[in-house]
Amino acid sequence: MKNNKRNLVVAEVCAILLCILFLIPLFFVIMNSLKTNGEITGDFFSWLPSGTHFENYIDAWSRMKYPRAFMNTFILTIGSVIGSVVFGSMSAYKLCRTKTLLSRVMFVLCISPLLITFSSVMISLTKVAKWFHLINSVPGLVVIYWGLLLPFTIFLYHGNVKTVPRELEDAAKIDGCGGYRTFVYIVFPMLKPITATVCILNGMKIWNDFLTPLIMIGASTKTHTLILAAERFKGSFASNYALCMAAFVMTSLPIMAFYLIMQKHIVEGIAAGAVKG
Amino acid sequence: MQLALAVFMIGVLFMSKRKRRASVEFLVFVLPSFILIFFSTLVPFLSNIYYSLTEWDGVNTPTFIGLSNFIELFTDDKRLIDSFIFTIKYLIIMVISTNVLGLALALLLNTKIRSRNVLRTAFFLPYGLSGLVAAMMFSFIFTVGFNQLYKITEISFFNQGWLSDPSLAWLSVAFVDLWKNIGYFMIIYIAGLQGISRELTESAKVDGANSVQSFFKVVLPMLMPTITICLFFSMSNALNTFDISYALTGGGPGYTTTGMPQNIYKEAFSNMRYGYASAKSLVYFVVVLIFSLFQLKYTQSKEVEA
Numbered sequence: 001m002k003n004n005k006r007n008l009v010v011a012e013v014c015a016i017l018l019c020i021l022f023l024i025p026l027f028f029v030i031m032n033s034l035k036t037n038g039e040i041t042g043d044f045f046s047w048l049p050s051g052t053h054f055e056n057y058i059d060a061w062s063r064m065k066y067p068r069a070f071m072n073t074f075i076l077t078i079g080s081v082i083g084s085v086v087f088g089s090m091s092a093y094k095l096c097r098t099k100t101l102l103s104r105v106m107f108v109l110c111i112s113p114l115l116i117t118f119s120s121v122m123i124s125l126t127k128v129a130k131w132f133h134l135i136n137s138v139p140g141l142v143v144i145y146w147g148l149l150l151p152f153t154i155f156l157y158h159g160n161v162k163t164v165p166r167e168l169e170d171a172a173k174i175d176g177c178g179g180y181r182t183f184v185y186i187v188f189p190m191l192k193p194i195t196a197t198v199c200i201l202n203g204m205k206i207w208n209d210f211l212t213p214l215i216m217i218g219a220s221t222k223t224h225t226l227i228l229a230a231e232r233f234k235g236s237f238a239s240n241y242a243l244c245m246a247a248f249v250m251t252s253l254p255i256m257a258f259y260l261i262m263q264k265h266i267v268e269g270i271a272a273g274a275v276k277g
Numbered sequence: 278m279q280l281a282l283a284v285f286m287i288g289v290l291f292m293s294k295r296k297r298r299a300s301v302e303f304l305v306f307v308l309p310s311f312i313l314i315f316f317s318t319l320v321p322f323l324s325n326i327y328y329s330l331t332e333w334d335g336v337n338t339p340t341f342i343g344l345s346n347f348i349e350l351f352t353d354d355k356r357l358i359d360s361f362i363f364t365i366k367y368l369i370i371m372v373i374s375t376n377v378l379g380l381a382l383a384l385l386l387n388t389k390i391r392s393r394n395v396l397r398t399a400f401f402l403p404y405g406l407s408g409l410v411a412a413m414m415f416s417f418i419f420t421v422g423f424n425q426l427y428k429i430t431e432i433s434f435f436n437q438g439w440l441s442d443p444s445l446a447w448l449s450v451a452f453v454d455l456w457k458n459i460g461y462f463m464i465i466y467i468a469g470l471q472g473i474s475r476e477l478t479e480s481a482k483v484d485g486a487n488s489v490q491s492f493f494k495v496v497l498p499m500l501m502p503t504i505t506i507c508l509f510f511s512m513s514n515a516l517n518t519f520d521i522s523y524a525l526t527g528g529g530p531g532y533t534t535t536g537m538p539q540n541i542y543k544e545a546f547s548n549m550r551y552g553y554a555s556a557k558s559l560v561y562f563v564v565v566l567i568f569s570l571f572q573l574k575y576t577q578s579k580e581v582e583a
Contacts, residue, residue, distance in 0.1 A: 010391040019399045022456070026403070029414045040421065087310040088326065094306035102305070106311055113318035115569060117517060119538035120562035122553055123545045124321035124328060130318070147317025150310050169573065179302045208407035209536070210520045223301050231524065234413050241417055248410050259405040263398060270461065271468035274506050 033057070033245035040241045056246035060233070064247055065221060069229040070254065072138050076213075076225060077206045078143035081199050091150075092157030107158070113151040118193055118211070132169055134216075138223055141216045147246065148212070149202050156201075156273065159161040159193040160188070193272070200262070200269035207255055226251045300469055322562075325555045333552035335545070346556035357557065359532035360540040364516065367536065370451050371515040376507055378455070379462030380500075384492075386463065387470045397467070401460035401555045408520035415453045416440065416525050438524050445535040450534050457521070458514065462507055469503030470496070509572055516565050537561045548565055 001141055032040050034052050060066075069197070095107045113121075126135060134140030172182045188195075210227050217223035224232065230251040237243050257265065286309040309567060331339035350357060371427055382400060386393050388537060419439045427435035439449045481491040497504075522528055528535035528543070535543070541561065545554035 002562065008388065008390055011385060011388055012392060015385050015390060015396050016392060019396050023399055023402070025414065025418055025456075028418070032417075040581075042560070043425065075302075077372070087313065091310035094303055098303055103307075106307060110311060110314055110321070113314060113322075116318060116322055116568060117538070117562060117565050119517070119519075119541045120325060120558040121321040122320055123551055124324040124542070125317065125556060127324070128316055128321050143515070144317055147313035147315075150314050153320070165304075183306075207406075208409075210407060210409045210523075211542070215542075227409050230410055230413065234524075241421060244403045244413070244417070246509055248414055251405050255405050255407075256402070259402070260398070263401075267397075267401070267464050270464050274465045274503070274510070 011148060012057060014043060028251055029245050032242060033249045036241055037240050037242045041247075053242070056242045057250060059242050060247040060250060063237075063243075064250075065224070065231045066226075066228045066229070066250060069224050069226045071215075072223060073225040073227075075138055076142060076145070077203050080145035081203045083142065083146040083155045085195055085198055087146060088150055088153030089157050089188060089191055089195065090183065093156045093161050093183055095154070096158050096161040107154075111151050111155050111158075113148075114155065116133070118148075122211070122215055129216060136217055136219055136223060138217060141213065144216065145206060145212070149205075153198050153202065155190065156194055156198055160191055162192045167274050172263070195270040197272045201273050204255075204266075226249050226254075228229045296562060306520060309343045312326060315334045325559060329553050329556035329559045330474050331552040331555075333555075335551040336549075339552060342552075346553050350554070350556055355386050356532040356535070357540060360535045360537055362423045362533070362536045363534055364518075366544035366582075367451060368515040369514065370448075371454060371518075372508060372511045374451070374455050375458060375462050375511045375514075376504070379459050379506075379507065381468050382459060382467030383470055387467055397463070398541075400463055403457045406457060408454070409524045411457045412440050412450075412453050412521040415449075416568070419449060419525075441530055448529060450518075450525055453525060454518065454521050458511075465507055465510075466500075466503060469500050472503075473499045505572075505575075512568065512572060515567065520543065537564075 025045070033056055034054070035205050036053055091110065095103055095110070129135040129140065129144055132140075132143075134143055168186055169182050177185070208227065209225075210231070213225045213228050217225070218228055221229070221232070230247055233247045234244050237247075330341060330343060332346075333339035386397050386400070390396075400446045423435040423505075424438060437445060439445050467521050476493055477495055477499065481495045486494065489555060517538055519542070522536055523532045523539060526534045529532045532540065537557075538561075541554050542557045544557060546550050548554075
């Protein structure tokens with residue numbers, strides 16, 4: 001028993017040391033965002049900056065047009081998540097409950113994109129987006145994201161609808177509840193846990209996505225997302241390290257805050273998504 | 278597809294009232310999603326097949342040139358070979374490293390050490406960063422940071438071209454990817470480990486198995502479903518890699534860290550050869566499909582055993 005305890009202490013010390021090593025890059029990025037550029041080229045690894053130079057943040061804030069980029073990313077994420085939840089849950093429910101040939105064919109077609117890599121559709125997707133005037137616009141990209149997110153969303157919902165007892169629906173029907181109201185008031189509330197998972201998985205995917213915004217809304221700074229703005233920012237100010245670090249920290253701050261607050265749900269969501277996927 | 282829908286519509290007209298209402302309801306529920314998916318993936322995919330047979334700059338009308346894109350692709354494209362070799366090397370190293378180290382980390386943090394919750398959060402933290410921002414941060418650390426570390430310590434490890442030497446650059450990309458994503462795999466493995474009942478490991482201990490034996494004979498087989506999922510995730514992650522190499526090395530030196538998605542991206546959006554890029558993307562689709570089906574089959578045979 002004593003031996004066991006000593007092992008545990010050794011494991012704990014190892015784990016903590018490993019963790020410090022693991023997070024050191026983040027630590028230095030934050031430290032360096034508070035230095036002047038001259039200090040960085042002189043000494044990247046000094047622990048603390050000579051004074052706190054928040055002017056980097058103020059400078060980066062205005063130059064990367066932070067508020068606009070933040071709003072674009074926010075609209076993109078919320079819009080895509082809401083749409084994918086609404087359309088995904090509706091169609092997965094009906095596809096699961098209808099046992100006709102058409103329904104089965106449609107289900108297979110709906111989830112078949114899971115086998116197609118994004119790089120195999122992105123070229124023509126820009127053309128399709130142009131036909132529908134969805135390119136170079138944030139709401140346009142939201143609609144495209146609906147289509148791109150739905151296969152996985154439907155897949156996740158489809159597996160979960162099976163667990164909703166049919167008796168509930170039948171009871172509602174006997175009480176005179178129509179098909180639409182049964183879905184909204186009976187079935188959808190039963191799908192709450194998987195809805196949380198879908199929101200988290202889709203939301204994180206969109207917030208951190210780079211390639212899709214790059215080809216769809218990368219042309220104008222008006223439609224830039226945070227990630228696109230940070231990338232363009234580094235392109236223009238690559239030699240001003242301090243300014244870049246400040247931009248990176250600011251770009252990551254909202255999602256990090258969300259992360260730490262929602263951590264429990266995110267971990268559960270990922271684990272649940274993995275089991276169903 | 279349109280034909281099938283037309284037949285369905287005509288069928289609806291001849292149905293009884295109750296049946297008709299059910300069919301309309303079906304369409305209201307399913308059609309929006311179907312249209313969205315149809316135009317965002319299925320139409321682009323099919324038109325990709327057509328474009329792959331054309332010479333096209335993305336602006337003017339495509340001209341049909343038969344299979345010459347594919348002939349060029351297989352016989353005369355050194356950069357494609359570089360990209361493909363990188364993608365395969367990357368796939369192998371990422372699948373092995375994320376799974377082995379992710380599982381190791383999960384085992385370490387699934388013990389009863391006191392700080393486990395804090396440590397889990399800490400290791401999971403980089404996963405929230407976007408790959409692009411993480412790679413941009415590391416691009417400074419690999420250049421400015423390592424430069425100064427070399428001046429301080431004079432260890433030659435820091436004085437190598439971590440981003441400019443073709444034999445090292447791909448490892449740097451893999452390292453940043455691992456750093457960002459290991460927490461994700463750790464989380465899934467911890468969930469898997471917690472699904473294994475204590476009784477099994479306890480009874481193995483009673484039967485005299487040491488911890489190594491009990492890991493390989495009890496824990497690992499019970500973890501098989503989790504492992505196959507993680508293998509699948511890490512595989513699709515590596516095959517779709519784009520952000521990290523884009524921001525860290527720009528795909529260079531040469532094309533030695535350009536993954537296939539980035540190669541296709543460059544061909545279409547920088548070189549303006551949309552037709553040729555479509556051909557590439559089609560070939561890559563087939564390659565990925567073969568990988569996926571192979572994995573699926575392997576998984577199924579494993580699940581039958583379990």
